[in-house]
Each structure stands twice: as structure tokens, then as C-alpha cells.
Amino acid sequence: MHLCALFCEGGACGYGTLVDVRPLKARVGAVSPVLFKAGEGCGACYKVKCLDTNMCSRRAVTIIVTDECPGGYCSGGKTHFDLSGSAFGRMAVAGNGGSLRNRGEIPVIFRRTKCKYPGKNIAFHVNEGSTEYWLSLLVEFEDGDGDVGSMQIKEAGSGTWLQMSHLWGATWCFVGGPLSGPLSVKITTLSSKRSLSARDVIPRNWSPKATYTSRLNFF
Template identity: 80%
Template sequence: MEGRCRFAQLLILCFSLLMLVVVSAQPLHHLPNPHWYPATATWYGEPDGDGSDGGACGYGSLVDVKPLRARVGAVSPVLFKGGEGCGACYKVKCLDKSICSRRAVTVIITDECPGGYCSGGRTHFDLSGAAFGRMAVAGYSNGLRNRGEISVIFRRTPCKYPGKNIAFHVNEGSTDYWLSLLVEFEDGDGDVGSMHIREASSSEWMEMKHVWGATWCIIRGPLRGPFSVKLTTLSTARTLSARDVIPRNWSPKATYTSRLNFFT
């Protein structure tokens, strides 16, 4: 009888450990803080325009096409975080019921808003004209834009890029001794806390340094591709490794797409 009890306890322990592994392996589709916070917002560019051309995050022409198009935003330094806030997604909602709808607009951080409205430690969003206007009730987009600065509430939201996998753009000027990468289309947290690369002939993960915006680099060499890339998000420390995503014959200004994303 005692042997049967021990066997049953062992089965329960094994099942509990298995469930722990399964739960831990499930993708987290939420960020740690779902609460709304107060901020202010303005808009820039054309009234119905897509916003910035490029921006301090370094995404370049990506901001002009979907899925970033008309969803871009610049933020004050408190959210930009020296570039580590690049790629994060936020819901922004205005509260004036006389002109604002109930829906929030989702924006992707692609730029920093320095000085002026964004100085003094304020939490501020400078949105594309199109994104700003979407917060208004139907037919009142121009009226909302005419108000200039407005009070809003905001919260983090998971980034979603349906049909897109994480891509790595090799920045211009990269060599076998100085390799610089930009991360694109990162689902989930959207931000990057650390990056490492590994040569195919090595088991060592080499740490990359954050340079500016969404750009990371490593000074070492000669570097031999193909390279695997491992990134860890800033917000929830989730990790993803893309094996041999950058080929042996890589070239500057090329973009290499992985087969992975955090929501796939």
C-alpha cells in the first residue's frame, strides 16, 4: 500500500512539473502593466498624413508603408528611454466626450519628441495627423486637430504584425569588424533590452551594444557568417533566437527575415 502511495505521489509531482513547463512555454500576449496613465498629445506633419519620414529610431522608409504607416508616433524622453523605447506600442485615447470617440488609437514608437511640448519630464505623444484625427468622433477629425495640444490617457499594448516575422536590417557601413543591426516587426513587447549574435562555427553568444534608437552593434573580428541572433525584450525579458538568420554572404543595407516571432 505504501508503495502505491509513493507511486501516486510521484505521478502527481511529474504531472505538476509537466504543467509548469507547458505553461511557461506559452507565449505571453500581455504586458505587465495594463493601467491607463495621463499624458498630453499633439500632432505633426500633414493633417491626414502618415507622420515622420524616418525618425530617431532609425526605421527609415518603413514608417511610410504598412504596417507602420499612419500609426507612428514620437514620444518624450521619459518614454523614448534613449532609444530603448523604440518599437513599443501604445494605445492613446482622448477623454473630451464632446469631440472624442470611445476608441483608442494604437501607435508605434518610431521617433523622439525633443524640447517644446516634450521637455521638463512630461509624458507626451506627438502623433501623425492621421493617428491624432482617429481619436475624434466621425466627422470631427479636423476639429480635434485644431485644438492643438490635448489631454489623453495611454497604456502599453502588445505589438501585432500579422503575417510578419522578425527581421534584421544590416545597417550601412557594416564590415567584418563592425556589424550593426536594426530589429524590425517584433511582435509582443516591441522593444529590445539586449541582443547577442553567434557565429555558425562557435558556441559563444557575443553581446551587442546599444548604439542609438533601435540600432545595436558589435566591434569584433573578423566576424564570420552565417550568424544566429538572440534578442531579449526590455519590458518582460522574453527571449527569441533566430538560427543562422544572417547568411554567410551578408551585405550592408540588406534585410534578413527570420522564421520566428513572439506570437507565432
């Protein structure tokens, strides 16, 4: 597998400006389709280590999947990472950060690792265009697996969970309604099938483009 420098904004996962601020800043990465999994791989975390002992230290960097890498490098079922310049630089021997970034492509090894967002709980961003008949949510700051395999919502006073559909990237949606808030949200991870339910996390008077933080996380 190989790696090269990443130049992008927001990315195919839909995290938008979150990629420019901590805790995602300098830890963002794009991956090939085999890891992107049509968007269901969004939010997963990997440790990536450079194998070029002339240019690289023994340090691995932890990256969060925020995008899908474009172009020929990602075709044919290859495993491939595109990293930010900062992530590239952290793997370099002292003073070689610029030279390593200019190499363009280097051999690496990688492994899946747990995502950690100290002090953060899972949040749900209501995407622009959402209405009481079409609700679209983006999951943020999910510890542990980081990915989402299924997502459900439940209306206030109801005992029925309504299945959401994977729309794109880290975005899920429900078509139906009208929905009556507050809404509870249940997410189940793709990797280990762990579930978490955030009760009444979306308030009755929710609004598009707002982010609502739960009191929970997987750690």
C-alpha cells in the same frame, strides 16, 4: 499627459521608410524621453485615447514608438505623445478629424499594449557601413513587447554569444571580428526579459542595407 500632431520622416528610432508603409503607416508616434528611454523604448506599442468628449469618440488608437518628440512639450519628465494626422483623425467624432488635428494639444490617457504584426516575422536590417569588423543591426516587426533590452550574435560553428551594444534608436552594433557568417541573432526584450534566437538568420554573404527575415516571432 498630452498629445499633439506629428510631422516627421523616419524618426529617431531609425526605421526610415518603414514608417511610410503598412503595418507601421498611420500608427507611428513620437514620445517624450521618459518613454523613449534613450532609444530602448523604440518599437513599443501603446493604446492612446483622447479625453475631450466634445471632439473625440471613445475609440483608442494603437501607436508604435518610432521617434522622440522634440521641443519644450517633452521637457521636465512629462509624458507626451506626438501622433500622425491619421492617428489623430481616428480618435475624432465623425467629421471632426480636421478640427481635432488643429487643436494642437489634447489630454489623453494611455496604456502599454502588445505589438501585433500579423503575417510578419522578426527581421534584421543590416545598416549601411557595416563590415565584418563593425556590424550594425536594426530590429523590425517584433511582436509582443516590441522593445529590445539586449542583443547578441553568434558565428557559425561557435558556442559563444557575442554581446552587441545599443548604438541609438532601435540600432545595435558589434565591434570586433572579423565575423564569420552565417550569424545567429538573439534578442531579449526590455520589458519582460523574454528571449528569442534566430539561427543563421544573417547569411554568410550578407550585405549592408539588406534585410534578413527570421522564421520566428514572439507570438
